[in-house]
Amino acid sequence: MLSVRKLKKEYGKKQPFIAVDETAFDLKKGEILGLLGPNGSGKTTTIQMLLGTLTPTSGSIFYFGKDFFKNRSEILQHVSFASTYTSLPYVLTVEENLKCFGRLYGFSNGMDRALPLLERFGMLEKRHSKVSSLSAGQITRLMIVKAFFTDPKVVLLDEPTASLDPDVAHDVCKFLLEQREKSDLSILFTSHKMEEVAELCDRVIVLKKGKIIADDLPKNLAKSVSTHRLRLTIVDGMKRTISFAEQKGIAFQVNHRSIVCSLKENEIPGFLNLLMQAGVSYASILIEEPTLEDYFLKIAGKNP
Amino acid sequence: MNLQRVLGVFFRYFYVMRSGLHHLSDLFYWPFVDILLWGLTSLWVQSQESQASNLPLILMTGLIFWQVCWRGSVDISISLLQEFWQRNLVNFFSTPLKFSEWITGIILLSLCKLVITVAFGAVVVYLLYALNVFTVGWAFLPFAVSLLIFGWTIGFIASSAIVYWGHKVEMFAWMIGALFAPFSAVFYPVSILPAWAQIISWSLPTTYIFEGMRSILHNGAFPVQFFWISISLNIIFLAASIALFKFMFEKSRDKGLSRLE
Numbered sequence: 234m235l236s237v238r239k240l241k242k243e244y245g246k247k248q249p250f251i252a253v254d255e256t257a258f259d260l261k262k263g264e265i266l267g268l269l270g271p272n273g274s275g276k277t278t279t280i281q282m283l284l285g286t287l288t289p290t291s292g293s294i295f296y297f298g299k300d301f302f303k304n305r306s307e308i309l310q311h312v313s314f315a316s317t318y319t320s321l322p323y324v325l326t327v328e329e330n331l332k333c334f335g336r337l338y339g340f341s342n343g344m345d346r347a348l349p350l351l352e353r354f355g356m357l358e359k360r361h362s363k364v365s366s367l368s369a370g371q372i373t374r375l376m377i378v379k380a381f382f383t384d385p386k387v388v389l390l391d392e393p394t395a396s397l398d399p400d401v402a403h404d405v406c407k408f409l410l411e412q413r414e415k416s417d418l419s420i421l422f423t424s425h426k427m428e429e430v431a432e433l434c435d436r437v438i439v440l441k442k443g444k445i446i447a448d449d450l451p452k453n454l455a456k457s458v459s460t461h462r463l464r465l466t467i468v469d470g471m472k473r474t475i476s477f478a479e480q481k482g483i484a485f486q487v488n489h490r491s492i493v494c495s496l497k498e499n500e501i502p503g504f505l506n507l508l509m510q511a512g513v514s515y516a517s518i519l520i521e522e523p524t525l526e527d528y529f530l531k532i533a534g535k536n537p
Numbered sequence: 538m539n540l541q542r543v544l545g546v547f548f549r550y551f552y553v554m555r556s557g558l559h560h561l562s563d564l565f566y567w568p569f570v571d572i573l574l575w576g577l578t579s580l581w582v583q584s585q586e587s588q589a590s591n592l593p594l595i596l597m598t599g600l601i602f603w604q605v606c607w608r609g610s611v612d613i614s615i616s617l618l619q620e621f622w623q624r625n626l627v628n629f630f631s632t633p634l635k636f637s638e639w640i641t642g643i644i645l646l647s648l649c650k651l652v653i654t655v656a657f658g659a660v661v662v663y664l665l666y667a668l669n670v671f672t673v674g675w676a677f678l679p680f681a682v683s684l685l686i687f688g689w690t691i692g693f694i695a696s697s698a699i700v701y702w703g704h705k706v707e708m709f710a711w712m713i714g715a716l717f718a719p720f721s722a723v724f725y726p727v728s729i730l731p732a733w734a735q736i737i738s739w740s741l742p743t744t745y746i747f748e749g750m751r752s753i754l755h756n757g758a759f760p761v762q763f764f765w766i767s768i769s770l771n772i773i774f775l776a777a778s779i780a781l782f783k784f785m786f787e788k789s790r791d792k793g794l795s796r797l798e
Contacts, residue, residue, distance in 0.1 A: 244792070281627070281793055281794075281795055284627070285630070285631065285790075286627050286790065286794040286795060287791075287795070288787070288790045288791045306634070306635050309631065309632060310633045314627075314628070319624055319625070319626075319795075320623060321623070321625060337629075379628075
């Protein structure tokens with residue numbers, strides 16, 4: 234559905250800055266592909282190039298086997314977009330906005346197409362309200378409706394759930410999965426909510442400083458982090474536990490009677506044995522496997 | 538009254554004003570354009586040449602006609618600015634919309650607004666001053682079309698700057714049009730301008746329209762030649778301004794349209 238090759242965006246001439254550095258990836262039919270990376274890694278720049286609102290310095294973008302730069306209008310008929318970081322004309326009502334956007338996609342019956350989606354997101358009673366009177370969450374839901382009411386084949390979503398309450402965000406994720414099942418559409422998805430990405434995405438591409446540093450399943454990326462979290466509720470011997478952790482060079486965090494140690498899976502038995510020999514007693518023990526969030530923190534340089 | 542709070546307010550706007558040359562337009566540009574335009578008009582009104590009984594009609598017709606040009610210009614620029622102000626630019630240009638379709642849509646709206654503006658202005662002038670600006674007869678229509686086309690040209694020139702430099706030059710939407718008024722001989726004949734300004738004046742399509750308008754009001758003759766010169770210049774200017782706008786739009790797309798929101 235989408236094929237990106239050697240895509241590059243370089244800004245400035247005197248002090249060149251490469252925002253996206255020769256990235257290459259494919260988005261398959263019916264796939265939900267996550268695009269992850271710390272701030273400034275090139276996610277939004279990539280999406281802007283995929284939408285044609287930013288011209289790449291070099292590289293190619295093919296949608297449905299056609300060159301995007303030569304068939305922009307024809308391709309965008311089947312591609313749609315939603316982002317928390319853009320808005321819609323706020324002096325227009327919800328209905329007026331959807332009618333206008335419907336026409337931009339060549340539909341004179343935009344509202345008929347949008348009504349079921351407005352109902353799905355609890356926005357039907359807001360159809361005559363001006364966008365300026367909507368909450369941030371309602372605007373985001375309207376953006377989702379705008380992205381899907383034209384029956385796209387590819388949807389690019391730039392942090393679509395960033396301003397939503399957890400329950401609504403969950404509902405949006407559920408909707409995306411439903412749409413994928415129903416229409417076999419392909420979705421490129423960026424988010425800072427790692428649980429959401431892990432739940433939703435079939436595959437994740439990780440960008441750092443404009444380069445793709447990983448392309449794998451979410452669970453494989455999480456597994457690539459060797460550090461587990463050992464959470465202990467200490468009854469007696471907190472000082473001894475801290476002392477052992479320091480001796481072994483294990484990172485830890487203390488909160489009242491609880492200590493969370495970050496260490497490799499194969500180091501856990503030895504550490505527990507050491508505590509037992511020192512007479513440390515604990516009321517509870519929990520070993521947490523690494524998550525996609527741990528992976529994200531690791532590549533962002535915030536976790537060991 | 539707390540002096541520090543007063544100074545807080547003062548500096549809040551002072552810093553905005555000195556943040557760029559474009560904010561100094563209120564201090565220098567508009568006074569200069571007004572002095573030029575109304576000063577030249579006053580000079581002409583005082584002259585023997587203007588001692589005709591239809592002077593008010595000439596001035597009022599000039600005013601209404603200039604509104605046609607002005608509206609056309611502002612309509613184009615404001616349409617673009619609305620996408621900036623409402624952070625809709627990326628949404629808008631990530632649809633199948635083509636550049637030519639966007640321009641055609643804006644022009645269509647501008648035509649509708651022209652009819653409303655001119656009708657309203659003419660009624661107000663008639664009610665307040667008992668003057669019929671349609672005295673120029675059917676010549677009004679081609680004149681208005683020609684003025685509107687030049688308005689679009691000015692609008693595309695202003696939009697070329699706005700689409701590249703963004704918010705910091707958004708006052709160009711109003712400024713650039715006003716720059717052409719003194720040279721277009723809206724209220725006075727070209728002959729009262731200095732020689733160097735007459736050269737500029739005769740290169741503008743608007744000048745032929747306003748001279749033609751005065752010719753009709755003076756002696757009832759429709760200056761066909763003036764009309765065709767005006768239309769020909771308009772075609773060249775409009776094509777060049779659209780080409781410039783397209784060029785600047787693509788330059789802006791190089792930097793990313795999202796930066797303008």
